Amino acid sequence: MTTKIKVENLNFFYGEHQVLKNINMNIEGNQVTSLIGPSGCGKTTFLRNINRMNDLIEEARAEGAIFLDNENILLDTVDVVQLRKKVGMVFQRPNPFPMSIFDNIAYGPRIHGIKDKHKLDNIVEHSLKSVGLWDEVKDRLKDSALRLSGGQQQRLCIGRVLAVEPEIVLMDEPCSALDPISTMRVEDLILDLKKDYTIIIVTHNMQQAARISDSTAFFLSGELIEFGPTLEMFHTPKDKRTEDYITGRFG
């Protein structure tokens, strides 16, 4: 069973500006959870709390608790390097490092101390197979990753995250820069990955949320308005504001 996430009374501020308001949520393992809501409602901020990426912003401040299994990762005592190994993140635009395909995947494991060539070969092969890229690139592992297509680059970036064996994968609009066919491949990949990982994805695409997620959370102005099984939320939303958003009446 993969890691569960329990969010308790999470409030988050950029300086005086309160961006997240009293969020409570139980996110199950082996599931895909979508975060939806209009631009600026706090989805990315929420996601970035789960691997403490907001720590990098000086005036950012979080209150409350986020438990990964039993550990509250908002405590000062948490080792954020270890946390980010456990909680990988994929960004909106594919961002491969300007180095070879092999070195992109081997980068994280090397940082975490793996030097053995044979071990790294295995990790690279395994990660590239997990993201369905192995057959496309196995004969050119030394080529620059920047020469891959956008869709291939995004799968490479997901492979780079998987190479350090995370428990949770956060994805911030991972398909927004991709064409429909690459999007479909990444969506298939996400569905496949949920057997091993807890996945949270921010998306502006309602069809995408409906296609790939088990649960959906609807945010509005920093509040969690509704959270539940995706099918229920899309067919019988409990809150009028959720209904208005998913039917395109605002946002």
Ligand SMILES: Nc1ncnc2c1ncn2[C@@H]1O[C@H](COP(=O)(O)OP(=O)(O)OP(=O)(O)O)[C@@H](O)[C@H]1O
């Ligand atoms: N570094 C920052 N400093 C100050 N305020 C910020 C910072 N980043 C985001 N904000 C503010 O926090 C609020 C939430 O932003 P966030 O990026 O989390 O929203 P979002 O729902 O992910 O939006 P989008 O769908 O457009 O990506 C916005 O009002 C934004 O202006």
